[in-house]
Amino acid sequence: MPKEVLQRSEKEGITYFFLPRWEASNLVGHGFSSRRGGVSQAPYDELNLGYKGGDRPQDVQENRRRFLNIWKKKKQDLFYGEQVHASKIILVDEKILPAGYGELCAADALITREPGVVLGAFAADCLLIYFLDPKTPAIGLAHAGWRGTMLGIAPGVVRAMQNNFATRAESLQVLMAPAIQPYCYEVGGEVLQAAAAARWKTDFVFWPGKKKNHPYLNLPETNKNMLCRLGIKKENIFISKYCTHCNPDLFYSYRRSGGKMTGSQMGIIFLR
Numbered sequence: 261m262p263k264e265v266l267q268r269s270e271k272e273g274i275t276y277f278f279l280p281r282w283e284a285s286n287l288v289g290h291g292f293s294s295r296r297g298g299v300s301q302a303p304y305d306e307l308n309l310g311y312k313g314g315d316r317p318q319d320v321q322e323n324r325r326r327f328l329n330i331w332k333k334k335k336q337d338l339f340y341g342e343q344v345h346a347s348k349i350i351l352v353d354e355k356i357l358p359a360g361y362g363e364l365c366a367a368d369a370l371i372t373r374e375p376g377v378v379l380g381a382f383a384a385d386c387l388l389i390y391f392l393d394p395k396t397p398a399i400g401l402a403h404a405g406w407r408g409t410m411l412g413i414a415p416g417v418v419r420a421m422q423n424n425f426a427t428r429a430e431s432l433q434v435l436m437a438p439a440i441q442p443y444c445y446e447v448g449g450e451v452l453q454a455a456a457a458a459r460w461k462t463d464f465v466f467w468p469g470k471k472k473n474h475p476y477l478n479l480p481e482t483n484k485n486m487l488c489r490l491g492i493k494k495e496n497i498f499i500s501k502y503c504t505h506c507n508p509d510l511f512y513s514y515r516r517s518g519g520k521m522t523g524s525q526m527g528i529i530f531l532r
């Protein structure tokens with residue numbers, strides 16, 4: 261069993277995770293939240309950072325303020341996609357910045373090379389994928405559930421960084437955050453049919469399930485295969501082993517809550 265790549269930390273009462281080598285580089289600030297340390301009431305307790313599930317907006321706001329404050333960042337620094345399980349990627353540049361912070365319509369991934377701009381994304385089982393091109397430097401952050409994965413959101417981010425920043429695949433570093441892990445992620449016909457039709461079908465990693473036609477989907481390894489195909493080095497892909505579904509004390513899980521949204525983790529990254 262490989263060692264967990266993320267380190268757990270606590271600041272201002274909040275538990276969160278980070279990749280030590282990125283933290284040490286001083287090139288980026290980044291983190292992935294847990295559910296511990298916020299003000300939300302049950303069933304959203306405690307650090308719900310997403311508005312979608314029906315939590316009190318003022319609580320989500322306060323939670324976001326606390327989380328961003330770990331890096332001395334404010335909501336005015338934060339950009340994130342609407343997250344519609346599609347493959348639209350938005351470049352946050354000098355054309356977007358004056359329009360103001362917050363949610364960008366229909367996007368599931370953002371990229372930027374503007375220092376200080378915080379890219380954010382939300383998940384409660386879905387996989388968040390962080391991208392760092394230390395040479396340019398430039399960053400990206402993608403939300404990849406099974407739909408986004410099938411649509412190639414991760415390879416799309418690599419292409420977008422190559423096109424906009426002349427990023428080289430061989431220097432790109434990738435972090436995959438805690439997500440639902442394969443042994444908790446049984447899928448059915450809808451997913452299998454979509455996978456069979458996907459452009460990236462040979463990259464899909466399914467584990468045999470207990471029931472016929474209900475295998476387990478390995479989201480991180482599937483995305484890793486796609487990224488390696490584009491020339492990203494295996495040793496530059498860091499995958500967390502934390503399962504959001506198996507750790508109710510630490511993480512929200514859409515599937516564990518019976519398909520109800522009871523809160524979201526948040527990932528952020530910014531260039532220093």
Ligand SMILES: [Zn+2]
Pocket residue numbers: 440441443444503504505506507
């Ligand atoms: Zn699990």
